[in-house]
Amino acid sequence: MNDMPPIPPVDPEKIARQRHFALGLFRLSGAFLVMFGFLAIMQRFSWVQGDKAKAFGLIMVVAGLFQFIIVPRLMLALFKRSRP
DSSP: OOOSOOOOOOOHHHHHHHHHHHHHHHHHHHHHHHHHHHHHHTTOOTTSOTHHHHHHHHHHHHHHHIIIIIHHHHHHHHHHHSOO
């Protein structure tokens, strides 16, 4: 009646490595967003210039800082709540 295969055992070390990789990836992408925002503020792109470049760059910098600082902390709190 139960034709489903058994659930394989969970390796906590593998899950920890995956979580560490995810945290690092979010921090790295946040840092790239911050750098991209500063380049836009300095008007290094031909497709956005003037006040629009400064507004766009500021939005990118704020989003990047949020992704670099806040998102990993939220993920850590989630990871602590749900143990493997």
